[in-house]
Structure formats: structure tokens, C-alpha cells
Amino acid sequence: MNGPSVPGAARPGTDGSAAPGTVWPGTPIEVLLAFLKLGLTAFGGPVAHLGYFRTEFVNRRRWLDEAAYAELVALCQFLPGPASSQTGFALGLLRAGPWGALAAWAGFTLPSAALLVLFAEGAGALSASAWGSGLLHGLKLVAVAVVAQAVWGMARTLCPDRPRAAIALGATALATFAPAAIGQVAAIAGGAALGLALLRDGAAPPAAPLPAVPVSRRVGVACLLLFALLLGLLPLLHGLGGGVAVFEAFYRSGALVFGGGHVVLPLLRDAAVAPGWVAEDAFLAGYGAAQAVPGPLFTFAAFLGAVLRPGPGGALGAVLPTLAIFLPGLLLVLGALPFWAALRRRPAAGAALRGANAAVVGLLGAALYDPVWTGAVLRPTDFVLVLAGFLLLTLWRAPPLLVVALGAAAGTGLGLGLEAVVD
Template identity: 45%
Template sequence: MNKVAEVFWQFLILGCVSFGGPAAHIGYFQTTFVQKLKWLDESSYARLISLSQFLPGPGSSQIGFAIGLRRAGIFGGIAAFIGFTLPSFLLMYFIAIASTDLSSNSLISGIIHGLKLLAVVVVADATYNMFQAFCKEKLSISIAVFTAIFLLCIPSLSIQIFALITAAIVGAFYGTPIITVSNSKNRLKLLPLILFISFLVILPFVTVMPAPLNIFADFYQAGSLVFGGGHVVLPLLQQTIGDAISTDRFLLGYATAQAVPGPMFTLAAFLGAELSQPHQILAALMATVGIFLPGLLLVLSLQGVWETLASRPKVAGATLGINAAVVGLLFSALFDPIFISAVSTPIDMALVVLGLFAMKIIRMPILLMVISFGICGVMVQFYNG
């Protein structure tokens, strides 16, 4: 199979089943691309995670783009982005134009419930595997444990950012990482960086543009300024659109974005379709491209430089601390929101245990697990309802 097509297919599958938000996506990527397909090793994946934490934009989408970039060049990165984003984009666009809540359909609701249970299985497995990979000495274990404790006790974005910064500082000064030299070209790519800066500086001053391009400019600005993932982009988007969309419709889009698989930033597709009724599909595309593009341009520009920096002791130590903190973040996310939003009955817990057995012992393919959990979710829905 052509590498670009292979990248697209793998990310399309993940885009259809990756419930649970960015932390869960990191788990899905680790399971698929590090453990099973072996497209990159643990240390390379760790560097991609740490890079995504320092850049604005959707972290999991940036990691996916970087994986596709490493596998099949620029077209592989684009294929990864399209594959992972397309399912949630279509769902958000369909909900915007249909003005219906899919959760009212018992069949759809059952499938979603089953896939949420699968997310528990995948994130639990990934947390365990990443703990083994990134927490091998007392310092990194301590960072992971205390990060999890703080985020479980005080679950807020500010604590999450504080934990990552603190972990980076502690790792830089006290960590003793194993330095891995990358084989990448280790160059700063100037064109993507120039495009990022040019769009950021010029677009706000261009006042005479067709409506879809105005939407692109507004959403590009929001995507350039948001650190911390999908929940942080919410207030920025509220300020961007002002009173153009009612609060009820905005909250419907926000709630739906949390319920569908894939990146939460596809909320932009819903809002774009709402903002331009005569050109809904074009506006949805412009909003989606606009909000994702800044982060992807920065990854394309800085990935090689980051590979070089990561081989330096202080930066490698900071990376060690960040990755240990990400393990703690993943553990806290495993409980809230992933576990508590999916597991509510003993039958749910039994399916999670069975799923862990199927994944770790039987080594069941992920596609077969997706089908199985979808069917089980429907059966549980009809049993309970």
C-alpha cells in the first residue's frame, strides 16, 4: 500500500473511534503507531508529545500531523490530518445543518456508549505502557504521581499548565535522561514559519474580504493564540463570533464536539456553518482550516529544530519531566472525564475488564474491538432501556 494512503487509512480509523479528548488521543496514537505499527519508537514519540505541549493549537492533531510527516513526508502529514479530522468534521457539519441531537437516537447512543467504554480500555492500556516507558526512575515516577494527584484534586487548566511547567523545570535541573540523537535533518523550515507569521500579522488588517475568508481570518487568529487544547479555545471563539450565534446554538456545538470522536477543534465546522448560511460547507471548511493551520505550520517548521534541541542535556531533562507529567495527566484523564462519563454500571465495568483482556492477552485488532464494543454498547442500551 502507498505510504500516504496507509497513513490516511490508519488515521481515518482513529478519527472514527477516538473518543475522550486529547489525552485519550495520545493513548490511541501510542497504541497504534508505537506499539503495533512501530512507525516510531518511544523516545521519538516522547519528543513529539513534548513539542506539542509548547505550541499553540490542538495538541493531539499536531502529534498526528507530525507522525504522518515522519512516515510519508508533507503529503503524509496532510493525509494524517485529513483522516483524523474528517469524521468529526462531517458529524459537526451535519449537526449544524440538521439542527438535531443525534444522542436522541437510541442506536447511535448505544454505539457511542460502547466506543466510550473502548476509550477507557485504550487509555488505561496506554497509561500503563507510557508509565513503563517514561517513568523508570524515582524522579519521573514522582513527577507522574504528583501530577496525577494535583489534577485529580484540582482539575483545572491552570493546574495542568503549572504542572507541565514545573515538571519541565524539575526535569531540566534534576533529571538524568538518556540522550537519544535523532537522524532527522535538524533544520528550521523557514517557509511554514513565514506563512504562520504573515497570516497572523496581515489577516487582521484586511477588512474587505468575502465572508468565508473573513471566517478563515477570525478562526486562524483564535488557533494562533490558544494554548492548552480544545476547552481553552472556547472563550476565544466566543469573543471572535460575538453575538453572531445564539448562546444556545453555541453550547449545542460545544456539547456535541465533546460527544463526537476526533479533535474537539472541529467545533469550528459547526460554528462556520452557523456563521454563513448561504455558503455553509465552504464556511465550515474555512473555519476548520483556519483554526488548525497555525499549529500545523509551526509543527512543520519547528519539528527538526526540536529534534536537535532534544539532544541537549537540559532540554532532554525538561522533556523527561514533561513526559512524566503527561503520564500523570493521562492517568487523571482516565478517571475524569473518560471513566466517569463511560462506566456507570457493573456491566460497563465488566466490558472494560473484558476489553483489557482482549487487548493485552488476545491481542485483538483495534478494528475488531471497535465493532465489538459498538455492538455491545447497543445491546447494553437496549438492556437498560
């Protein structure tokens, strides 16, 4: 479902970009409010975020259908950058144009960035208490249920036959045993290649599964050139120091990581700790806090900017690193989407996309095990709570926000109970 049709909307251009005067089915305010809710409640890391996005925008709001969502996820997993933030940016772009894209990014990113700045200022004692650590653990268990629901629902839709189920299984194995960045890219590329070889006789994809992309090819090329220019030119200017050096270090970190999430942490350590801008113990404390807040892990850059010395510190110091680390991934989305819309119309591309979509299911399955399951399910009680959350989401169709609230309450209760036992 691509949203309700809008009377008087212009036809998209032949390259998949929007024709002048196009009326989009949503507004930037609608997009901002939808993503702000997720920015305040989407715990669990990038894979869980993709599950929350699917529940909110495919199942509940019906901004797009399962196949279109899987295509966006496949594209953003294949590009360097924070995959969940790129997917959200693309959803906002398709729903409400460029302002919708910025609204989606702001709504999903700013809550966690603000919380990490507060933590940097000394307001991060939550995990030190039994009830606080229990609350955070309950939220991790909710994330397991959300990811499991996403894997189950996408597998039923995108892996309906033996070849695609086999591709998904192979992608799971590859992502489980290969290094994170290599495994992700190889799984999607391999899924596309197998789809090209095995799935040419399948039903053709819908004529236009995605809404018209409000970015022309010319703008797309400009964004790709700007991405490459900044990546090549900024290291030459690093010696100038000050804000230029900070921007270069965080831009490089965002540009050279695939899949986002925890993969970016070694790059950020090299960017901030190695030059002496941030102390090792402060870096580790901020890393722990970044795992405890909702929203994208890339907002760890906001914490680092807030404690970075020399620098203005606080909220002002957080602005430049936060913008720098997200910018390359968003430029790549803007650059790739116009060509993606044109490429996918070809029959061979449709077969490759079916294979890539099956591989995405496999990647989510691998991530469901590690780090989502292994990092949260530590005792039999945890398993029961995860199963309860999964059943609430799949059978009772409970709103994700209600499941988040119940999981947080259950985790808090368990934390206080364990403290009482220890005492």
C-alpha cells in the same frame, strides 16, 4: 523503532532536517489510510486519541519507539493548538514527508468534519434514540480502556524509577487542581526543570530517536513568522467583514488554546455566538454532536461554518473555519520540529526531556480521571465493560478496532435494555 531502513536514503542534515533526495520509509497513501481508519474510529477526545495513536503507530506499526512518541506528545502538549491533531500531523511528517503530514491531517480530520456538516444539515438524530445514546456511551467506555492502556504502557517505559514516578505524580496533581491550560504547560515545564535537576545521571537518550525531520530551520523560522504575522495582522483586518472576519475569529481561537479539546469551546463561543453569526441553541447542539463523533473536537468549527449566517452554509461554509482553526497549530509544529531535533542532542536537554516525558504520563493520568472516566463510567456495569476492554487490549492484545466494535455493541445493548426497563 524508526521503521525499516531504505536503501539509498540520504543522510539527514546537521540540523536534523532531511537532506535533498531523502527516501522516507512510508508513503502518503499509507499514512492516509492509517489515519483514515483512526478518523473513523477514534472516539473519546484528545487524550484518547493519543492512546489510539500509541497503539497504532508505536505498538502495531512500529513507525517509532515509545521515547520518540513521548517526545512528540510533550512538544505538542507544550505548543498552542489541538495536541492530538498536531501529534498526528507530526507523525505523518516524519513518516512520509510534507505530503504525509497533509495526508495524516486529512485522514484524521475530514471524517468528523463531514459528519458534523451532515448533522448541521439535519442528519443528527442519533442521540435522540435509546440505541443511539447507548452506542455513543459504549464508545465512551472504549475510550476509557484505551487511555488506561496508554497510561499503563507509557508509565512502565517512561517512569521506571522513583524520581520520574514522583514527577508523574506531581504532574497529575497539578493538572487535576489547576486550570486546564495553565496546568498542562506548568506540568510539562516543571517536569523538564525537575528532570534537569534530578535526572542528569540517567542514561543518555538514543542518538536519533526521531526520523529525520523533513523541514529545514529556514522553513521552520518562516512558519513561526507566518504564525505570528497572521495572529497580529488579522485582527487589524477584522473590520473588513466577510471571509476575512471569519478566518480571523477561527484562527485566533486555534492559536490561543493549549491542549485542544474542550478548552477551545469558550473561544469558539466568543468567535461565533458573540457576533451573532450562530445562535446559542445551535451552538450547544453542535457541541453535543462534536462529542459524539470520532476525530478531533476542533472539527466543531466545521459545524459552526455550516450553520454560520450570513454565509454560504453547508459544506462550502465549513471549509474556511476548519482550515483557519487548524492552521496555527500546524504552523507551530512545522516551526518547532527542526529546532527540537537539534536541541534534544544536548545532555542537559536529554535530562529535561526525561522529566518532561514523565510529566506527560502524569497529564494522561489526570485526564484518565477527568474527563475520560468521570464522563463515561456512571454505573457498575460501565466499570465492568471498561475493565474488559482494558484486559482485551493489554493481555489478549486484541486489535483496537475489535474492542471499539465490542464496546459499541455492548453499549447499544445496555441502552436498549434500559429503555425496556423504563417502559
